[in-house]
Amino acid sequence: MADVLLSVEGLTRRFDVSKPWLNRVIEREERQFLTASENVSFEIKRGETFALVGESGSGKSTIAKMIVGLLEPSAGVIRFDGQQMDFASGAAMRTLRRRFQMIFQDPFASLNPRWRVEDIIAEPIRTFGLLRGAEISKEVGRLLDLVGLSAADGAKFPHEFSGGQRQRIAIARALSSKPEFIVCDEPTSALDVSVQAQILNLMRDLQDEFGLTYLLISHDLSVVRHMANRIGVLYLGRLVEVAESKRLFTDPQHPYTRMLLDAVPDLALSGRRRMPVTGEIPNPINPPSGCTFHPRCPKVMDICKASNPPDYPTSTGTAACHLLAPQEVASTGR
Amino acid sequence: MAAPLLSVRDLIVEFPTRRGTLRALDRVSFDIAEGEVLGMVGESGAGKSLTGAAIIGLLEPPGRIAGGEIWLRGERIDNLPREKMRRVRGRRIGMVFQDPLTSLNPLYTVAEQLIETIRTHMDLSEKEARARAVGLLDRVGIPAAARRIDDYPHHFSGGMRQRVVIALALAAEPELVIADEPTTALDVSVQAQIIDVLKEICAERGASVMLITHDMGVIAETADRVAVLYAGRLAEIGPVRDVIQAAEHPYTAGLMGSIPTLTQTAERLTQIPGSMPRLNAIPQGCAFNPRCPKVFERCYRDQPNLIARADGRHVSCWLYDAQEKEVSHG
Amino acid sequence: MSDIFKKPEPGRFARAWDSDIAYSFRKSPLAIVAATVSLLIILAAIFAPWIAPHDPFNPATLNLMDGFTPPMEPNQFTGNTYWLGTDNQGRDVFSTILYGARISLFVGFMAVAFAMVLGITLGLIAGYRGGWVDSLLMRVADVQLTFPSILLALLIFGVARGFIPPAYREAMAIWVLIVAIGLSEWVQYARVVRGATMVEKSKEYVQAARVIGAHPAKILVRHILPNVMGPVLVIATIGLALAIIAEATLSFLGVGVPSTQPSLGTLIRIGQGFLFSGEWWILLFPSLTLLALALSVNLLGDWLRDALNPRLR
Numbered sequence: 001m002a003d004v005l006l007s008v009e010g011l012t013r014r015f016d017v018s019k020p021w022l023n024r025v026i027e028r029e030e031r032q033f034l035t036a037s038e039n040v041s042f043e044i045k046r047g048e049t050f051a052l053v054g055e056s057g058s059g060k061s062t063i064a065k066m067i068v069g070l071l072e073p074s075a076g077v078i079r080f081d082g083q084q085m086d087f088a089s090g091a092a093m094r095t096l097r098r099r100f101q102m103i104f105q106d107p108f109a110s111l112n113p114r115w116r117v118e119d120i121i122a123e124p125i126r127t128f129g130l131l132r133g134a135e136i137s138k139e140v141g142r143l144l145d146l147v148g149l150s151a152a153d154g155a156k157f158p159h160e161f162s163g164g165q166r167q168r169i170a171i172a173r174a175l176s177s178k179p180e181f182i183v184c185d186e187p188t189s190a191l192d193v194s195v196q197a198q199i200l201n202l203m204r205d206l207q208d209e210f211g212l213t214y215l216l217i218s219h220d221l222s223v224v225r226h227m228a229n230r231i232g233v234l235y236l237g238r239l240v241e242v243a244e245s246k247r248l249f250t251d252p253q254h255p256y257t258r259m260l261l262d263a264v265p266d267l268a269l270s271g272r273r274r275m276p277v278t279g280e281i282p283n284p285i286n287p288p289s290g291c292t293f294h295p296r297c298p299k300v301m302d303i304c305k306a307s308n309p310p311d312y313p314t315s316t317g318t319a320a321c322h323l324l325a326p327q328e329v330a331s332t333g334r
Numbered sequence: 335m336a337a338p339l340l341s342v343r344d345l346i347v348e349f350p351t352r353r354g355t356l357r358a359l360d361r362v363s364f365d366i367a368e369g370e371v372l373g374m375v376g377e378s379g380a381g382k383s384l385t386g387a388a389i390i391g392l393l394e395p396p397g398r399i400a401g402g403e404i405w406l407r408g409e410r411i412d413n414l415p416r417e418k419m420r421r422v423r424g425r426r427i428g429m430v431f432q433d434p435l436t437s438l439n440p441l442y443t444v445a446e447q448l449i450e451t452i453r454t455h456m457d458l459s460e461k462e463a464r465a466r467a468v469g470l471l472d473r474v475g476i477p478a479a480a481r482r483i484d485d486y487p488h489h490f491s492g493g494m495r496q497r498v499v500i501a502l503a504l505a506a507e508p509e510l511v512i513a514d515e516p517t518t519a520l521d522v523s524v525q526a527q528i529i530d531v532l533k534e535i536c537a538e539r540g541a542s543v544m545l546i547t548h549d550m551g552v553i554a555e556t557a558d559r560v561a562v563l564y565a566g567r568l569a570e571i572g573p574v575r576d577v578i579q580a581a582e583h584p585y586t587a588g589l590m591g592s593i594p595t596l597t598q599t600a601e602r603l604t605q606i607p608g609s610m611p612r613l614n615a616i617p618q619g620c621a622f623n624p625r626c627p628k629v630f631e632r633c634y635r636d637q638p639n640l641i642a643r644a645d646g647r648h649v650s651c652w653l654y655d656a657q658e659k660e661v662s663h664g
Numbered sequence: 665m666s667d668i669f670k671k672p673e674p675g676r677f678a679r680a681w682d683s684d685i686a687y688s689f690r691k692s693p694l695a696i697v698a699a700t701v702s703l704l705i706i707l708a709a710i711f712a713p714w715i716a717p718h719d720p721f722n723p724a725t726l727n728l729m730d731g732f733t734p735p736m737e738p739n740q741f742t743g744n745t746y747w748l749g750t751d752n753q754g755r756d757v758f759s760t761i762l763y764g765a766r767i768s769l770f771v772g773f774m775a776v777a778f779a780m781v782l783g784i785t786l787g788l789i790a791g792y793r794g795g796w797v798d799s800l801l802m803r804v805a806d807v808q809l810t811f812p813s814i815l816l817a818l819l820i821f822g823v824a825r826g827f828i829p830p831a832y833r834e835a836m837a838i839w840v841l842i843v844a845i846g847l848s849e850w851v852q853y854a855r856v857v858r859g860a861t862m863v864e865k866s867k868e869y870v871q872a873a874r875v876i877g878a879h880p881a882k883i884l885v886r887h888i889l890p891n892v893m894g895p896v897l898v899i900a901t902i903g904l905a906l907a908i909i910a911e912a913t914l915s916f917l918g919v920g921v922p923s924t925q926p927s928l929g930t931l932i933r934i935g936q937g938f939l940f941s942g943e944w945w946i947l948l949f950p951s952l953t954l955l956a957l958a959l960s961v962n963l964l965g966d967w968l969r970d971a972l973n974p975r976l977r
Binding site for chain 2: 278
């Protein structure tokens with residue numbers, strides 16, 4: 001049960017955001033790079049839901065895109081079921097590709113408006129040559145039924161469906177190649193809450209039925225809490241904390257995680273005491289020195305400005321914060 | 335209770351299309367008291383933004399008010415001539431929109447826009463207006479306001495820009511601020527700050543707020559009372575705590591159950607089957623009847639009106655009709 | 665807007681009739697007039713051999729005595745009457761116009777088709793690949809845009825004639841013309857398709873296809889192409905009017921189709937020689953036809969652009 005399905009090591013991605021060459025020469029500017037993801041490592045076990053949570057600029061979508069091969073990493077290694085992913089090699093990747101899929105954020109953009117639903121869902125089946133002829137339409141009907149639509153819906157076009165129904169179609173497409181691992185990039189953030197509940201429940205049911213492994217990308221802590229077994233918190237492209245879901249919400253170790261939790265509006269009206277949130281996310285092109293969170297951190301120390309903290313072990317994971325350093329290290333920093 | 339600041343009575347908004355008229359708001363009635371924050375929630379397409387637009391007279395054509403009345407402190411404003419309505423907007427009703435970029439002109443500095451707004455509505459000299467503008471920016475939490483006031487909107491981050499918009503909305507001391515999804519485009523950590531600023535500054539100036547959002551959490555944090563819209567009709571209205579903790583309308587109850595929270599540990603979320611009907615396919619009787627777990631015969635026949643409940647709550651559901659009670663008991 | 669109206673499955677024709685574009689067409693008198701005029705001219709051109717009262721290219725049926733007959737008047741020698749009169753060689757102007765429109769439209773359609781295929785292909789590649797491929801193609805397009813397209817067509821025409829042996833020049837002239845006009849117009853298609861491709865390729869449905877490793881050519885043809893055709897259709901319509909005018913201009917300048925097979929432009933060139941000697945009809949009627957054709961096609965294109973615009977996602 002505890003075997004690792006996907007592992008990511010030192011995943012880094014830099015984007016060149018420099019102005020065009022001529023502008024740089026005339027305005028005497030340096031080349032500029034945006035580090036969307038820096039040295040990110042984590043493992044996802046078979047059958048679990050691992051969530052990456054973070055605000056804009058945290059690099060969560062960049063990491064998701066690198067894992068499914070939509071973006072090339074600048075550095076780092078991705079292993080799927082023990083095999084290193086190399087998207088440049090077509091033939092070797094073909095068998096691997098069938099085993100993972102992706103669900104996107106915007107159900108209005110993720111389905112080709114000119115295609116019939118049956119063709120959309122059958123695309124992975126045809127691309128991988130899994131079935132042929134009448135078997136395909138039978139399978140499409142089964143998949144539609146599985147996600148709570150009817151087989152007759154296959155003949156329609158995407159614009160005839162509501163947002164929630166479209167996301168069901170996108171899920172049916174993702175399931176059609178019988179994958180083991182699905183990357184879900186903000187699967188419900190474009191949907192209304194009552195529809196979100198339907199989709200989240202559906203995703204859970206499918207996980208139970210097929211033993212799926214999910215990587216859930218989200219900015220919504222309550223969705224993450226509801227869905228994930230383990231959670232990684234990202235801040236400016238760095239993984240600041242990884243912990244088991246329950247632990248993260250009851251006992252956050254990193255000050256940023258704590259701040260994020262305090263920022264979520266309290267629907268239960270419990271009147272829990274919260275620390276006011278301060279500051280904004282800095283410009284990722286020129287991130288602060290040392291620990292990138294130090295300008296906003298209520299517990300900032302001198303060492304935080306100077307050096308980037310390593311990952312220290314916590315009870316159920318890791319956290320990158322100097323506060324967690326063994327005592328003698330912290331004292332030299334002061 | 336004192337006379338309300340804003341009173342909306344049986345508001346009907348319609349969109350004529352080539353295939354018949356769509357009724358986007360159907361007899362919506364509510365009041366906002368002096369200094370009160372009224373939250374307005376609903377799913378996309380429920381009509382919450384449309385309600386705000388109708389109040390400030392900015393309905394996109396071909397949409398039009400087809401019935402009902404809107405009163406602002408005893409003065410009827412839904413039928414004012416365009417010129418007069420323009421003076422009400424900005425002076426008496428301030429606005430904060432979802433995307434700060436649409437409410438700020440990118441070609442003018444923040445100072446120019448603030449000072450112009452202040453001087454349009456108040457009899458102040460350039461210098462006095464500028465001092466006032468700096469004070470406002472400082473109040474909404476913009477660091478070094480006196481220097482940053484001469485920056486252009488694009489020099490500010492998303493959160494700071496929304497602070498500028500709030501300052502702009504409050505520049506002429508309006509009695510009512512309509513905030514339409516003011517934090518939807520922002521990150522959670524910024525959202526919390528903006529909500530706090532909006533709430534504090536309105537409270538200290540005695541302005542009432544109509545807060546339009548799809549986020550129940552924001553409402554819970556901010557509003558005194560909440561109105562729930564469904565398919566252009568008011569489902570329920572009442573004090574925030576009551577509605578959130580003991581919703582009466584089956585739709586509100588389902589909605590509350592479908593929101594995952596940081597404290598609950600339920601395996602599955604309660605879900606409402608189906609989705610909100612499109613405007614051209616609203617069923618007869620109660621609009622919620624195809625999805626309602628407690629539906630009965632009358633719901634298919636008659637459209638329910640708001641029924642007054644205890645503690646200033648109102649709900650439009652036949653379950654709470656006195657007559658129905660008698661029938662079911664008898 | 666149309667997707668909020670759901671009805672039980674109507675037939676294909678009923679759906680088309682009910683679509684927003686058909687509705688907008690029915691509501692626009694200008695579009696209806698423009699479509700009718702274009703269609704009439706196109707049909708008349710296609711069926712010219714059956715409609716035309718005379719065959720203006722068969723010397724056996726021509727009588728030089730019929731030359732310079734004014735419209736609707738009997739010829740002073742032969743007593744024959746022609747609706748639109750005759751030219752210096754006694755050819756019926758109405759018939760020459762029908763045959764001329766045939767040539768003009770053939771060149772126009774073919775040139776547009778050529779420009780479209782070239783422009784769409786290069787635009788798709790430039791937009792999807794990006795990088796230096798995109799830069800190279802777009803700089804070529806920029807350079808080409810600095811020349812007036814008619815000048816470019818003249819240049820291509822001249823160069824092509826240099827390569828073709830004299831014996832084939834006559835027969836090849838029309839194809840050279842098509843290529844020359846097509847090459848001078850492809851840039852527009854390439855630019856629009858490139859822009860639309862760049863928008864489409866970042867959409868999630870394209871990413872979904874990339875995740876399963878679909879071949880780029882398949883993604884371009886099956887996913888992106890159908891979604892960029894809207895604006896292409898608009899340019900193609902307006903491009904047809906431009907191509908017809910370009911052909912007329914080249915033929916007027918004498919470098920177009922040979923005068924044994926006169927297009928509308930050739931007819932106008934022939935006609936302008938007689939304007940000041942009083943035989944106005946030889947110039948006027950071909951000119952009016954060209955005007956009506958170019959104007960109506962252009963108006964149709966304008967309407968199409970407006971009608972499609974709100975739906976350009």
